[in-house]
Amino acid sequence: MVTSDTSIMNWKNGIILSTVSYALYLIIWLLLDDETSKQLPEMIWSDYMFDFSLCVLFTYISLCFCYLLFRFLPFRTSYLWAIVYASGLLIINNVVAFGMVTLFCLIWGEIDSNAVYNELINMKGAYTFAMIATFISSVYANSFYLKSYLKSQDEKQKLEIALIKEKETALQFQLNSLKLQINQHFLFNNFSTLSELIESEPATASDFLSHLSKVYRHIVRNLNVNLIDLRDEVKFIDSYFYLMKLRHGEGIKVYIDNSLRTSGYKIPPASLQLLVENAIKHNAFSAELPLIIDIRAEKDYLVVRNLKQPLECPAESTGVGQSNIASRYSLLSSKEIRIEDSDHLYSVSVPLL
Amino acid sequence: MNILIIEDERHNADRLTRLLNGNFDDITVYGPLPSIAEIRRFFNEPENIDLILADIRLSDGLSFDALKDIPGYIPVIFTTAYDEYVRPFITTESPIF
Numbered sequence: 001m002v003t004s005d006t007s008i009m010n011w012k013n014g015i016i017l018s019t020v021s022y023a024l025y026l027i028i029w030l031l032l033d034d035e036t037s038k039q040l041p042e043m044i045w046s047d048y049m050f051d052f053s054l055c056v057l058f059t060y061i062s063l064c065f066c067y068l069l070f071r072f073l074p075f076r077t078s079y080l081w082a083i084v085y086a087s088g089l090l091i092i093n094n095v096v097a098f099g100m101v102t103l104f105c106l107i108w109g110e111i112d113s114n115a116v117y118n119e120l121i122n123m124k125g126a127y128t129f130a131m132i133a134t135f136i137s138s139v140y141a142n143s144f145y146l147k148s149y150l151k152s153q154d155e156k157q158k159l160e161i162a163l164i165k166e167k168e169t170a171l172q173f174q175l176n177s178l179k180l181q182i183n184q185h186f187l188f189n190n191f192s193t194l195s196e197l198i199e200s201e202p203a204t205a206s207d208f209l210s211h212l213s214k215v216y217r218h219i220v221r222n223l224n225v226n227l228i229d230l231r232d233e234v235k236f237i238d239s240y241f242y243l244m245k246l247r248h249g250e251g252i253k254v255y256i257d258n259s260l261r262t263s264g265y266k267i268p269p270a271s272l273q274l275l276v277e278n279a280i281k282h283n284a285f286s287a288e289l290p291l292i293i294d295i296r297a298e299k300d301y302l303v304v305r306n307l308k309q310p311l312e313c314p315a316e317s318t319g320v321g322q323s324n325i326a327s328r329y330s331l332l333s334s335k336e337i338r339i340e341d342s343d344h345l346y347s348v349s350v351p352l353l
Numbered sequence: 354m355n356i357l358i359i360e361d362e363r364h365n366a367d368r369l370t371r372l373l374n375g376n377f378d379d380i381t382v383y384g385p386l387p388s389i390a391e392i393r394r395f396f397n398e399p400e401n402i403d404l405i406l407a408d409i410r411l412s413d414g415l416s417f418d419a420l421k422d423i424p425g426y427i428p429v430i431f432t433t434a435y436d437e438y439v440r441p442f443i444t445t446e447s448p449i450f
Binding site for chain 1: 361362363364365367368371387388389410412413414415418
C-alpha cells in the first residue's frame with residue numbers, strides 16, 4: 001500500500017512536520033506559559049536545537065507508529081478508528097516522553113521517585129512537544145493514507161470498467177462467430193452447385209451467383225447489427241429461396257405472407273434464414289412430396305410453420321441455431337421465442353420488435 | 354468400372370458425372386439415387402457396382418442408413434462440403450476418404 005517514493009517515512013516530510021510542530025509549540029508556549037516563556041531570550045541555540053530535535057524525534061516516532069499501524073491493521077475511515085489511532089499515538093508519544101525523562105535523569109541526575117515526579121511536571125515541555133507532534137503527524141498520516149486509499153479505489157473502478165468492456169467484446173465476438181458458423185456450410189453447398197452451373201447452364205449460373213452474393217452481402221453487412229427491418233429480411237429470404245429452389249427443385253416450397261413485405265417490425269438478422277434452414281434440415285422432401293414452409297405474422301410474432309415430414313432417422317440437432325436465436329433475443333427483449341411441436345406440425349414463433 | 358452416385362441435388366450429381374466421364378475412360382456411371390428409398394430399390398436387384406460415391410444428407414435421411422444394409426462389400430467415398438457431418442458417423446465398415 002505504501003510505495004517507496006511516497007513513503008510516510010519520507011525524510012523531507014518528516015522535517016517539515018517537525019518544523020511545523022516546533023513552531024506551533026513555540027507559539028503555544030509564548031501564549032500560554034508566562035513563567036517559562038521569559039526564559040526564551042536567554043536560551044541559546046543549543047537549547048533551541050535540543051528542543052527541535054525532541055520535536056523531530058516525536059514526529060518520527062508518530063510517523064513510524066502510523067506506518068506500522070496501517071501496515072498491520074485494516075484501513076478504516078470511521079471516526080471511531082481515527083480516535084483509536086490518535087489515542088494510540090498520544091499514548092505512545094507520552095510513553096516515549098516519559099522514557100526520555102527517565103533517561104535524562106539517569107544520565108544527568110539521580111533516580112528518585114519524587115524527583116521523577118517533579119521532573120515529570122517540569123518536563124511538561126516534553127509533553128507539549130509530544131502532543132503537538134502527535135496531533136500534526138496524525139493528521140498528516142490520516143490524509144496520506146486517505147489519499148492512497150482513494151487512489152486504490154479509483155484503480156479498482158477503472159479495472160472493473162475495463163473488465164465489463166472486455167466481457168461485452170467477448171460476447172459480441174462469440175455471437176459473430178455463431179452467426180458465421182451457421183453460414184459456412186450454406187456457402188460451401190452453394191459453391192458446389194454454382195461450380196456445376198458454370199459448366200452446364202452459364203446463364204443460370206450468373207443469376208445464381210447474383211442471388212448468392214445478395215444473400216452473403218446481407219449476412220456480412222448485418223454481422224454486427226442486432227436488429228434489422230423485417231422487410232429486408234424477407235427480401236433476403238427471396239434470394240435465399242431462389243438458391244434453395246435451384247438446388248432442390250420442386251422439393252421445397254416457401255410461402256411468405258405479403259403483409260410481411262411492408263411490415264414496420266424488426267427482427268435479429270438471419271433469424272428467418274436459420275428457421276427455414278432448420279425446417280429443411282429436419283424434414284424429408286421430394287418433388288412428389290414437397291416440404292411446405294409457411295411464414296406469416298400472428299399478432300406480434302413471426303411464425304414459421306411446416307408440416308412434419310420426418311426423416312427416416314432424425315437428423316442430429318446441434319442446437320446451435322435455435323439457442324443462437326434465443327440468446328440474441330434475450331439480449332434484445334424480454335419476450336421469448338415459442339416452439340410448438342405437435343404430431344404433424346412444427347412451428348417456431350419469434351417476437352417482432 | 355461401375356460407379357454409383359448417391360446424391361439428392363441434381364447439380365452436384367451432374368458435376369460428379371461430368372468429372373468422372375471427363376477424366377476416366379472405362380467407367381459407367383449409375384444413378385444418381387436421391388433417397389434412401391431409391392438406394393434400397395436399386396440394390397433389390399443384384400447389380401455389379403465397384404465403387405459408390407455418396408452424399409451424406411439425402412432428401413429423406415442419411416445415406417449411412419441405406420448403405421449399411423447393402424449386401425457385399427463395396428467401397429464408399431463420401432462427398433460432402435462439410436466434414437463435420439462425417440465425424441460422428443465413422444464406423445469400421447466403410448473406408449472414408
